[in-house]
Each structure stands twice: as structure tokens, then as C-alpha cells.
Amino acid sequence: MKFYITILLVSVLSFNSLAQTKLDSSVKTDKPKLVVGVVVDQMRYDYLTRFWNKYGNDGFKRLISEGFNFKNNHFNYIPTYTAPGHASVFTGTTPQNHGIISNSWYNKFEQQYIYCVTDESVQPLGTIASAGKMSPNRMLTTTIADENRLFTQMRGKTIGIALKDRGAILPAGHTANAAYWFHGQEEGKWISSTFYMEEMPKWVQEFNISGAALSYMKPWDAIQDLESYLESGTDENLFEGGYKGKSTATFPYDLEALGKNNGNYDLLKVTPYGNSLTTDFAIAAIKGEELGKDDYTDFLTVSFSSTDYIGHNFGVNSKEIEDAYLRLDLDLARLLENLDAEVGKGNYTLFLTADHGGGDVPTYLTSVKIPSGYFDDVKFEEDLNKFIGEKYKKGGTIESVSNYQIFFNYRTLRELGIDRNAFEKDIAHFILQYPKVSNVFTRSQLESGSYVQGISGLIQNGFNQKRSGDVIFVLKPSVISYTTTTGSTHGSGFSYDTHAPLIFFGNGINQGSTARRSEIIDIAPTISVLLGIAFPNATTGVPLEVVLKKTN
Template identity: 65%
Template structure:
């Protein structure tokens, strides 16, 4: 009898433990995306970081050291969508920041939506929504799970960095409209007017206060993890002859987009943190029994990287300042949500290539591909081969779109033209691989560049021939950095989990970006986003 009683109480205790683990959720989940952050920025700038920013997340959280994007192209729109939907462009449909829509016969922007109205401005910068994204996010699933009782808020300087992560059911997404306004705005997809707390923030003059002098945070001589400040590989700002510190933003603003210049400096991240803290307070996030979601994207790192290149003093300064931003934000979360009451992850939407002109100066094969000349040569070839002008309707994002109606009118064979285009492009200098629509639709590629290409290929939206360039060759001006390829400098990004339900540790096991959304969904005990292709990273859980 005594043994039965012991077993009975043991089973009750186990049941209670299981119930507690299932229902004990964080009050707030914060998904942080650092735009254009290579994994090696963590290690490269490590000695310069303080103890309470990146180091805190690494030392007290779980670090995935070998985290990659598993598709091409590695751009901002697809990256943000993939992180929060748990799948790739093949399923969520965001195949680029912009792409050629063959049904509308025009280029479209990933979050543009002419059916909605701007809120907080009269400018068309407010005509945005997630309508082009086909799948749900974990934020959507969380709200569906609790009958819309929780909140999801998206914040970023870039519209696409705020909108795509927040998803379709978000209470709000806010992005920064610089120009001559310096306001955080939204669209009628979410609301009819800005909440009072947003209006108060916009009236506060906080944004305008960052139109000031940008100098290095520390003595520039201590920035030993980047190249010379004065070099020939950076663009800089119009109105300043040299791309060197300091930058008088008030003086330069007039020729560089007025208040938009703030986005292209480290101060854009300060402004983002300011607004994120206001959002947490203004929306009472993390204050009840339903887990809220805040998606937070730091866009300035991308603007700075494009302008100055990954080896610049400006990039190093931006990351040292971002480290302080993170420390400030973590401290704010501890105080306002509770140290053990929130879960945070940090990743990036893509990496970035070192400036090819710089690599070339170091005798590393690198360079630039002239897509305008390539298109001219292709059109000449097709005219001679098929005695027809205009078979190519568009070339964008390394994809060639053919004119279906013209092909049918001329009674030409579509697959023959595909093969001819592919053969011609493969013979072009610095084109490394070429894939046709037929290969993408009929093949099954699980590894290598072909697998990455197929994961990024959306049957309805993508082009008919895809061409990929040699490593370190890009379609871009000769100064500054870019991204978009399937090479490690673009695919390898940090992935850090921290906070409630997360243990300290690390792994060098390969993981992929679509694993993030099912990991958070598992933590919350909710359904995975409806097109998820990733797997939960259970090793990060306590």
C-alpha cells in the first residue's frame, strides 16, 4: 500500500513538472535581425565589445556557430521573410526585394501595396503591407493560437524589415520615413491612425536630434580590425570629398536625403532602440499572460555596409555602437519585462562581400559583372539564332524572364529557347553556373549551389533562366559592398538564443535559417507557420 502511495505522488509530481514546462512561456519574444551582419563580425570585433551586449548573449545564451541561409538570393526581403516564416522563397514567395512580375509586366516591390493608405504621412512610403508574402509567421501562429489576445509589433527603419517579420495578423508595423519629415509611420493595413504614443514620439524631436556629428566612438587608432579610414574602396556621402571620420550630418543632409541620412549612420540603430523601447511601453508588451512578439530589425548596419564596405572603419564603429545599443536594450528588458520573463534571438538577413576592388588589390580573384552588356549580347545572340527581337522580357536578380506571348506568336519552342539562353550565358566570362526553369521544376536538388537555387526558386514568380557568378564577382558599383550570392560570405550569419527557456552553450553543427521559426514555435507550444520547412533546434532548450 505504501509503495502505491509513493508511486501515486511521484506521478502527480511528474505530471505537474510536465504541465509547468508546457505552459510556462515567456511574456515577450523579441526577434532581432541585424541587417547585413556576417558571422565573423562577432569574432572580429569581440575584443572591442563590452560585457553586456553581444558578449552577454554569447556567454549566457546558446550560439549556433555554423548557421547559414539555404537559398539564393540572399537579400533583405527574402531574409526577413524566411527567418519568421520558417521556410524559403520557394514557398513564402518573397523572391527578392524587388522582382519582375510577369503577370503585371512590371517590377514590383516586396511590400508595396497600392490598395492601402499611408498612416502618419501623405507620402507613398506608407503604401505598404505584407500582402505579397504567401505564408504565415510564428507571430501569426501565436495570435491564432490565443484567439488574437496577444500582440505582435514590427519595428525597423526599413519598411520591409518591419512588415515581413511581423506577418499578416500583426497589430502594427512601424518604419522610419526620413526625407523632410523624420517620422515613424505605418499603413492602413494595420490601423486608421497612429497611436498616441507614436505621435508623441514623432513630436518629441528625438529622430531629428540624430542629425549631428558622427565621429568614431573610440580613438580611431584602436580600430585595428578594419582597413585604413582613407582608401579608394568607399563611397561616402555627397558633399564630402573623403569618406573619412568625422561626418557632419547636419551639413551633409541636404544632398543626402535630408533626415534619411540618419539611416546610413550608426545613429539609425540608436533611433531604432529608442522607438522599440517606446513601443514596448506604449503597447504594454509582456504585461499579461499571453506571450507578445516584438520583431526588431537594425537596418543601419546594411546601409553603412553598402556605402563603406565590410572592411571599413565605419562598419567597425557601427558594430561597436550597436553593441552598446544591445546592452542598453537588454537592461531595459530586464527592468521592464523581467530578467527571466522574455526570450530573445538575434540573427541576420544575410552577410556581405568584401569590396571586390579591394580583394583584387590583394591578388584575390574578384571583380564586377556588367549585366547591361550581357543583356545586349544575349539579345543579339537570340535575334541571330531565332530571327526574332525581344525574346527577353526582363533581366533582374540574376534571372532572365522570357516573353511567353511572343514565343507563342512566333511558334517557337520554349524549352529550346531556355537551353539556348542557358548555353549562351554559361559561355560569358565570370558566369559560374546556369539553371533553367525546366531543371528547377523537374529536378530535385538537396545540396550545393543547385539546392540553394531551387530553394529560392518560386515556380510562379521566378524567371526562366538563372545565372550565378564566380565567387567574389558582383553586379554593383566599384565602391562599397553588397550581397545576394550563395557563397559563405553571404550565407553565414550569427544565430544567438537568449533568455527564458534557453540554456547556455554552443554548437558548430550546421543549421539553417528556416529552423528559427519552428524553434520559437516549439518554445511557445504553438503550431508552426503554415509553410515551415525547418526543424526545431531543440539543443538550445533548457
Template identity: 60%
Template sequence: MTKNIFLILSVAISCISGRGQEVVRVNHSPKLVVGIVVDQMRYDYITRFYDRFGEGGFKRMINEGFNCKNNHFNYVPTYTGPGHASVYTGTTPKNHGIISNHWYDKFGKAMVYCASDSLVKAVGSDTHLEKMSPRRMKTSTVADQNRLHTQLRGKTIGIAIKDRGAILPAGHSANGAYWFRGKDEGKWITSTYYCNELPDWVKKFNDSDRAESYLRVWNTLYDINTYIESGSDLNEFERGYTGKETATFPYDFAKLKDQNSGFDIIKSSAYGNSLTTDFAIAAIDGEQLGADKITDFLTVSFSSTDYVGHNFGVNSKEVQDTYLRLDKDLERFFNTLDAKVGKGQYTVFLTADHGAVHVPAYLKSVKIPAGYFDRDGFAKKVKTFVKEEFKTGELIENISNNQIFFHYAGLKKHSVAPEELQKKLAHFILQENQIDKVFTRYQLENGQYTTGIGALIQKGYNQKRSGDIVVVMDPATISYSRTGSTHGSGLPYDTHAPLLFFGHGIQKGSTTQETHIPDIAPTISALLGISFPNGATGKVLPFVLK
């Protein structure tokens, strides 16, 4: 017995004072975790623009950290609200409840917004809009779990141009979430969910007129003729800005702002990311993030990449310039973290909330199947069919987000079984052009799909909030304008997103093994030694961690 105790003690001591003085630490966490979401970033933007990037931004993360090359969203729809929620909750809309940016609330009989909250009001603006909070998200985030683990001593701050990009990642217990109010204000604001008055550092930033400084000319960072990784500057696939005849560089924002909602023009340009970086750097100082040994959380979403993509499209010169400029902003941000928090003292992950499809009109021009879906015409056909088949117009309550919601009072009144309506309507819809697949509530609730689009839909399907019929369109077929890109499908152009880790506790390397967006929060939780978010379904990625 004595010999065994001696052996155990010897092993324990060797772990502490053995060869190389290796020290085993269970709770050695970074001083700061920074989560970065680049809105509408396709994975191939990394490979497509790689040779044009500098050494301190995307390349630094790849060379010093870990690159998950085959990372995907494992649910649909691939929109901003669900994307941000899934990254930080470690689960999918099936559980966290953020099923879209806007969705039909069948209990309130109205469309609702993923971050809206009538019980709060804006702080930093007099607008009656901007009543925002995370209350519609049903589960906790990794940032929430860090707050709980540290007895609320670890801070959480969320930042994004878009309100939902700031609010959902920061979670329910955040110290603050800030988003940009454009229009004629140009200010960073919050809501009474977090505080009743802006902190002094935010007031100081707003008073600095930093936003106004970006009402300048946007031209390409480098000679536009060297931008061979994107299409021609003048083409018919881009929308551009009101007041400028062509969607071509340069753009004079001082002249264009009045016709483009004032400061909102900054949001829809590369400069919106620079402004976000400025504000995130101010937050590090203002909130003293990473200043002690208790782990803090900073969530940053670069929203302007999405606005630019929607406006100009995946293949545009504007998208390329936006990413080359974002690369420089990331370098500036990482240099600040080195100086303020310390190299090796912080951990960063970077991903996206969804990808994007090439402009279908462009795809068609190069003979790739693509198209545009008439949503209003489809809704009219559905209602006409139901009325003729069941002799009543009271069975369909709402059609939105590629879903059909039944009017259950009407079903009862006319003695129509929900399964009967589902079956007949699904068969009718599947005969329509541009419709690829149809799923019913009965199928999604009673079957189990393990692969393919059915599995993605099930993970995005919330029994309480989702509809009774889910419609899937053909590949590269969208309900959108004929200029610019959009997203939302379960196809690779929308699901394949970057996932980069670097900094404290992160291995160097890469993998082509398939990983999923909900794996991020459990992996960071494991790094920090904290409980997973309470709805987490993702798995830890052990090859990422040291």
C-alpha cells in the same frame, strides 16, 4: 489493475512534488519574445569585434545564451526581403514567395516591391509613397501563429528603419508595424493596413524631435587608432556622403543633411540603430509589451548596418564603429527588458537577413579573385543572341535579379518550344566570362538538387514568380558600384549569419553543427507550444531549448 493505477499516480505526483520540487509545465511561455535581425551582419563580425564589445550586448547573449556558430541561409538570393520573411516564416522563397526585394511580375508585366500594396496608404505622412503591407508574403509567420494561439490576445509589433524589415517579420495579423520616413520628415510611420491613425505613443515620440537629435557629428566611439580590426580610414573602396571630399571620420550630419536627403542621412549611419532602439523602448511602454502572462511578440530589425555596409564596405572603420555602437544599444535595450518585463521573463533571438562580400576592388588589390559584372552589357548580349538564333526579338520579356523571363506569347507566335530556348540560351550564357553556372526552369522543376548551389537555388525558386533561366556569377563577382559592399549570392560570405538565443527557456552553450535560417521559427514555436507557421520547412533545434 489497482496496483498499476497507484504506480501511475505515484509517478505523476513525483513529477510535481518530488525531489527538488520540480514542476513539469507544458505551456510555460515567456511574457515577451523579441526577434532581432541585424541587416547585413556577417557571422565573423562577432569574432572580429568580440574583444571590443562590452559585457551587456552581444557578449551577454553569447555568455548567457546559445550561439549557433555555423548558421546559414539555405537558399538564394540573399537579400533583405527574402531574409526577413525566411526568418519568421520558417521556410524559403520557394514557399513564402518573397523571391527578392523587387521582382518582375510576369502577370502584371511590371516590377513589384516585396512590401508594396496599392490598396493602402501611408499613416503619419502625406507622401503618396509608403503604401506598404505584408500581402505579397504567401505564408504565416511565427508571430501570426502566436496571435492565433492566444486568440489575438498576444500582441505583435514590428519595428525597423526599412519598411520591409518591419512589415514582413510582424506578419499578416500584427497589431502594428512601424518604419522610418526620412527625407524632410524624420518620423516613424505605418499604413492603413494596420490603423487609420498613429497611436498616441508614436505621435509623442515623433513630436519629441528624437530623430533631429541625431543630426550631430558622427565620430568614432573610441580612438580611431585603436580600430585595428578594420582597414585604413582613407582608401579608395568607400563612397562616403555627398558634400564631404573624403569618406573619413568625422562626419557632421547637420552640415551634410541637405545634400544627403535630409533625415535619410541618419538611416545610413550608426545613429539609425540608436534611433531604432529608442523607438523599440518606447513601444514596450506604449504597447505594454510583456506586461501580462500572455506572450507578446516584438520584432526589431536594425537596418542601418546594411546602409553603412553598402556605403563603406565590410572592412571599413565605419562598419566597425557601427557595430561597437550597436553593441551598446543592445545593452541598453536588454537592460530595459530586464526592468520592464523582468529577467528570465523574455526570450530573445538575434540573426541577420544576409551577409556581405568584401569590396571586390579591395579583394583584387590583395590578389584575391574578384570582379564586377556588366549587367546591361550581358542583357544586350542575351537579346542579340536570341534574335540572331531564332530570327525574332519577341522571346525575352525581362532580365532582372540574375534571372531571364521568357515572353510566352512570343514563343507561341513563333513556334519556339520553351525547353529549346532554355537549352540554347543556357549553353550560350555559360560561355560568357564571369558566369559560373546556369540553371533552367526545366532543370529546377524536374530535378532534385540535394547539395551545392543547385539546392540553394531550388529553395529560393518559386514556380509561379521566378524566371526561366537563373544565372550564377563567379565568386566575389558583383553587379554593383566599385565602392561599398553588397550581397545576394549563395556563397559563405553571404550565407553565414549569426544566430544567438538567450533568455527564458534557452540553454547555455554553443554548437558548430550546421543550422539554417528557417529553423528559427519552428524552434521558437516549440518553445511557445504553438503551431508552426503554415509553410514551415525548417526543423526545431532541440539543443537550444531547455
């Protein structure tokens, strides 16, 4: 009897062992040692295709040929600005939940206009300037990097890097080991805040005294034959801003000579060299922080900000923007080469996307007979207040007009006995009749309705019940509010602002492409599945299964 019991027990144990082995084989155990999240500021999807023939083989082309390309990837909310974009990529949700409703917004509780990452409770590191008093304190949710830190019991590192503070801080999240951003002006240094640490690491101090920033204060000329830049408009035209101290926005640009009138080291941000400096610093961070060197997955977030500054200055159809992307292609190749050497091919996963797109300069569109124009914020606010004065015979009912949102003064409405719902309808009706406005939405509509498609769905996803205004309006296509008639901007829900690249590359990633729609909020849950960790805590996106290799 004991013999049979022993045989049965061995059989059961063997079966369980085989079953567990089969289960283990279907669970991914070879996680990447490092995840690199790259965001290119103001990158339209068609920059991939438009400049394709001029790219080398080791940057964008390598990512696409060896990785997976989502050709129909979009932002699913309004407004398409830098801060909401970076937050949405890494939290897997929209401003409705993560709370970063713009780069700056009117805070009705503090009754003041606030910047998305300011934090008076922290001190600057690497500078004495207030530019260092920043943190992710206003972001309400976790990022994918936060969830990786929690999963690894804080053993997996997170480092965030960008010229812009918000481009470094928001992706890295609340638990990051560090976020670094560039402080130009007279200093030209990478800085941080005491939110992350008490003193700068030695490798950062060494980088800042290396003269790297100074080395880029040199001439900027076309990296390829300027006459071959046929994918862009003429070099000299009426649609570009340029720099103070130079009469035309044409190549070449002597940065050393132009620096004095253009913010000194801040001028680097508005040239491709800002991206090159970012790449240099990211490579230094990989080595200095020993990223990808142990058994716990690390995160590196890198945002290339210069493309946005250049787009705002010169426009999306400029030769300057084309040259910026040809140079960024080389910087990406350098970054990939370093990752191969330091972390190892197949040991890291990288994704590349944007925080928003960008539209053509309206004056250019008008010149080729495409409907477009400019919206005068100042006149609009004057007309709105005039309407309220004539209708209600009282002022002080509006606290703020900003980001295409109207914030009511509820105390004044109560004191005057004005019904909020009636007031809301009157304001909405007035705005809808206004030239160059296409849609208007009220707080009552957004709180009681559930919009999921079209412009109304984008507004709903960008509407945060506590932080957003009481009436929100949308301008017509290719109509912008801008301080100048040169250069491009963004912020709308139209395809030129929502259509952004999305490429996955490296460990655990299939090779291929798709034209099926994906959304920016799908990135974070996809990386969560790859790593086998929890989704960011307010995720509304869904994993993109097609990109992930099967493990059985």
C-alpha cells in the same frame, strides 16, 4: 464491497492525478511573456569575433555568455537579400514557399516590376507619402508571430519595427497589431499603414514630435580611438563611397551640414544613429504597448537596418562598419537593460540573427590578388538580345532580365513557333559561356529535379514555381553586379553572404555554443517548440533542440 470499490476508485484517481502531475511537469508552462526577434541587416558572423575585444560586457558578450551561440549558421537559399532574409527567419521556410523571391521582382502576371511590400489598397499613416502604402500582402505564408496570435486568440500582441519597411512588415506577419518603419527626407517620422489600424497610437505620435530624429543630426566620429581600429582597413582608401558634399570618406562626418545633399533625415539611415533611433523607438514601443505585461506571450520584432546601409556605402572592411558595430553593441545593451526593467529578467526570450551577410569590395580583393570582379548588367542584356536576334531572327522573346533571372515572353514564343525547351537550352548555353558566370539553371531542371546540396540546392530553395524566371544564373565568387566600384553588397550563395550569427538568449534557453550547422529556417520552429504553438504553415526548418532547456 462498497468499501473495496471506494478504495479502488480512490487509488485509480490518485494514480491518474500523479500521472497527470508528472505529465504536466514535462510540459513547459512558464512561457516567456515576450519574444524579441532581432535581425541585424548585413551582419556577417565574423563581426562577432572580429570586434570581440572592443565590445562591452552588456551587449553581444552578454547574449553569448548567458545564451546559446550557433557558430555555423547559414542561409540555405539564393538570393540572400533583405526581404527574403526577413521572411525566411520568421516563416521557417525559403522563398520557394513564402514567395518573397527578392526585394523587388518582375511579376509576369502583372507584367511589371514590383516591390515586395507595396499595397495600393491601403493608405499611409503618419504621412501622406506613398512610402506608407505598404503591407505583407505578397508574402504567402504565416510567420511565427502570426501563429502566436492565432494560438492566443489574438490576445498576444505583435509589433514590428525597422528603418526599412520590409524589415518591419515581413517579420511581424499578416496579423500584427502594427508595423512601423522610418520615413526620412523632410519628415523624419515613424510611419505605418491602414493595413494595421486606422490611426496612430498616442505613444507613436508623441515620439514623432519629441525631436528624437533631429537630435541625431549631429557629428559622427569614432566612438573609440580611431587609431585602435586595427581590425579594419585604413580610414582613407579607394574602396569606400562616403557622402555627397565631403571629399573623402573619412571621420568625422557632420550630419547636420551633410543632410541637405544626402536626403536630410534619410542620411540617418546610413549612420549608426539610425540604429540608435530604432532602439529608442523599440524601447518606447515596449512601454507604450505594455509588451510582456499579461499572461499571453507578445512578439516584438526589431531589425537594425543601418548596418546594411553603411556596409553598402563603406564596405565590410571599413572603419565605419567597425564603429557601427561598436555602437550597435551599446544599443543592444540599452535594449536588454530596458527589457530587464520592463519585462523582467527570465521573463523574455530573445534571438539575434541577420538577414544575410556581405562580401568584401571586389576592388579591394583585386588589390590583394584575390579573384573578384564586376558584372555589367547592361552589356549582358545587350549581348543576350544580340544572340537571340542572330539565332532566331526575331526579338521580343524576353520580358525581363532581373535578379540574375531571365523571364520569357511565352506569347511571343508561341506566335513565332519557337519551342520553349529548345529556347531555354539555347539561352542557358549562351549564358554559361559568358565571362564571370559560374552556373546556370533552367526552369525545366528545377521543376523536374530535386537538388538538396551545393549551389544547385540553394537555387532550388529560392525558386518559386509561379514567381521565378525561366533561366537563373550564378556569378563566380566575389563577382558582383553593382553601380559603383566602392562599397559592399550581397545576394550570393557563397559563405560570405550565407554565414550569419544566431544567438538565443533568455527564458527557456540553455547556455552554450555549437559549431554544428544550423540554418536560418530553423529559428521559427525552435521558437514554436519553446512556446508550444503551431509551426508557421509552410515551415521546412527543424527545431534546434540543443538550445532548449528540458523541463523534467
